[in-house]
Amino acid sequence: MDSLGTQPKSSSSNNKKRKWREIEQLKEKFQLEKELKAFDYSLECMLEEF
Numbered sequence: 001m002d003s004l005g006t007q008p009k010s011s012s013s014n015n016k017k018r019k020w021r022e023i024e025q026l027k028e029k030f031q032l033e034k035e036l037k038a039f040d041y042s043l044e045c046m047l048e049e050f
Helices: 002-049
Strands: none
Touching: none
């Protein structure tokens, strides 16, 4: 019976870890998009000069 009580905690812990990984991946994705947009903008400015 005790082993049944610990399973939900383990599953809950795994779900929390998975959610945090998903959040971190989204943060990285948005940061990358932000950096690419800044790079793209600076590239456009350089091309306009020439």
